[in-house]
Amino acid sequence: MFALLSLCLFLLVWWYLPQNRKSSTAPGPKPWPIIGSLHLLGQHETPFQAFTELSKIYGDIFSINLGTIPCVVVNNFRLIKEVLVTKGADFGGRPDFMRFHKLFGGDRNNSLALCDWSSLQKTRRSLARTYCSPRFTSLQCDRVNMVAMEELRIFLTELQKLPLEEPVDLKPVILKACANMFTKYMCSTSFAYDDKNFSQVVRYFDEIFWEINQGYAVDFMPWLLPMYTGHMKKISNWATVIRKFILERIIDEHKATLDYDGIPRDFTDALLMHLEEDPNMSWHHIIFELEDFIGGHSAIGNLVMVTLAAVVKYPEVASKMQKEVDRVTGGTRYPTLFDKEAMPYTEATIWEALRQASSPIVPHVATVDSTIGGFTVSKGSVIFINNYELNIGEAYWDNPKKFKPERFITSGQTILKPAHFIPFSTGKRTCIGQKLVQYFCFVLLATLVQNYHIEVPEMPKLKPGCVAVPPDCFKLILKSRT
Numbered sequence: 001m002f003a004l005l006s007l008c009l010f011l012l013v014w015w016y017l018p019q020n021r022k023s024s025t026a027p028g029p030k031p032w033p034i035i036g037s038l039h040l041l042g043q044h045e046t047p048f049q050a051f052t053e054l055s056k057i058y059g060d061i062f063s064i065n066l067g068t069i070p071c072v073v074v075n076n077f078r079l080i081k082e083v084l085v086t087k088g089a090d091f092g093g094r095p096d097f098m099r100f101h102k103l104f105g106g107d108r109n110n111s112l113a114l115c116d117w118s119s120l121q122k123t124r125r126s127l128a129r130t131y132c133s134p135r136f137t138s139l140q141c142d143r144v145n146m147v148a149m150e151e152l153r154i155f156l157t158e159l160q161k162l163p164l165e166e167p168v169d170l171k172p173v174i175l176k177a178c179a180n181m182f183t184k185y186m187c188s189t190s191f192a193y194d195d196k197n198f199s200q201v202v203r204y205f206d207e208i209f210w211e212i213n214q215g216y217a218v219d220f221m222p223w224l225l226p227m228y229t230g231h232m233k234k235i236s237n238w239a240t241v242i243r244k245f246i247l248e249r250i251i252d253e254h255k256a257t258l259d260y261d262g263i264p265r266d267f268t269d270a271l272l273m274h275l276e277e278d279p280n281m282s283w284h285h286i287i288f289e290l291e292d293f294i295g296g297h298s299a300i301g302n303l304v305m306v307t308l309a310a311v312v313k314y315p316e317v318a319s320k321m322q323k324e325v326d327r328v329t330g331g332t333r334y335p336t337l338f339d340k341e342a343m344p345y346t347e348a349t350i351w352e353a354l355r356q357a358s359s360p361i362v363p364h365v366a367t368v369d370s371t372i373g374g375f376t377v378s379k380g381s382v383i384f385i386n387n388y389e390l391n392i393g394e395a396y397w398d399n400p401k402k403f404k405p406e407r408f409i410t411s412g413q414t415i416l417k418p419a420h421f422i423p424f425s426t427g428k429r430t431c432i433g434q435k436l437v438q439y440f441c442f443v444l445l446a447t448l449v450q451n452y453h454i455e456v457p458e459m460p461k462l463k464p465g466c467v468a469v470p471p472d473c474f475k476l477i478l479k480s481r482t
Helices: 002-016 047-058 077-086 098-103 119-132 139-159 171-187 196-212 222-257 267-277 283-294 297-313 315-329 337-342 344-357 387-392 434-451
Strands: 061-066 069-074 370-372 375-377 382-385 452-455 477-480
Touching (some): 047 069, 047 387, 077 382, 077 387, 098 196, 171 196, 171 222, 171 267, 196 297, 222 267, 222 283, 315 337, 344 434
């Protein structure tokens, strides 16, 4: 009898130990039938604002059903590192949203960013790393700078065609400059700004960038798909037009002049040559990988626009950027990529704009049963990384609502980014093209503020938690500084 009582007491104590209580699913709001807790997200301008508010009730990790899909939201840096780094192998999947399939030929695994992790995707990232993550002192970085300087001269010529001192649509011109920087660097080709097909493709890439940064009810309630038929056809058409352009205007011309026994001229050559050598690589893998990286120009164009929105809102920031670029260039040349270290304020302004935009990290999916913070996470659960809280939370930043580039500059006038600032994610699924985004964004902004005073007819209102601005967005006023 005593032994039985001792066993019961032991089991009772064991059951209430904290580590065993934590082995259950994380707490969260009780879902409604059919819609789960989607109604709670609808009470805020963006889902990530809702996640931050819910974390005040349920803690830094909580469970939430969106439609019929089980999700887990992590809201602090320690838990986010656990998902992205420590247990990155457990959470290497991506959400199975129908929109993602439509954008990539019916299979989201054609995309590097939206695919599930696999040995094939590891190979594709490896192929891209030399070209898309150039070291600052490498020959590839020299080529990035050369390409940027060539395009900036054309870009400034195009700007001179715009009327001064009246509102203009600057975004399409910026996007075309970004697109040409990417195609020159990766494909050794570029296009005229008045090329109608090129203009259409740049526009569609921008539509897709905005699309990926939005959320839709159909993502979590697939039975709504018949109501989204028109939308799905539209995004599928964008992708088809882009693919046709890349195939006919870039890849076909490259194939005609490619020396398979020589040294690759660029990223496109490297992909085509690898296709001949690797039996596991298909033609689709090549064209979609190239499309993925060319599409990266949209991220730059949108980040430039987000930063310009801050520059016009805070004239003192623009003035400091202009003084910096004038000091470094002496007013006798354009700024180059290699001026970046001597221009910490300009670089810090980009980081501060990105911090306040608080662009969301693409959700992850558990590929096995696992745990986060001691709580069980079932295979197939969608994991939301709430870096909105990391970027604007008072626990991480001094006076986070204030636009203050100086927060990224040390007393020694160098750039220092806090460990918790991860706008391009971290771990094995970090954005492989982030260096190109930073490099091209820097030279574009530095050149704009060097040559123009920039104003706005009406102060832009940006969507929080989103680095994308609508394809048809705010106008800007250019006033020549010379």
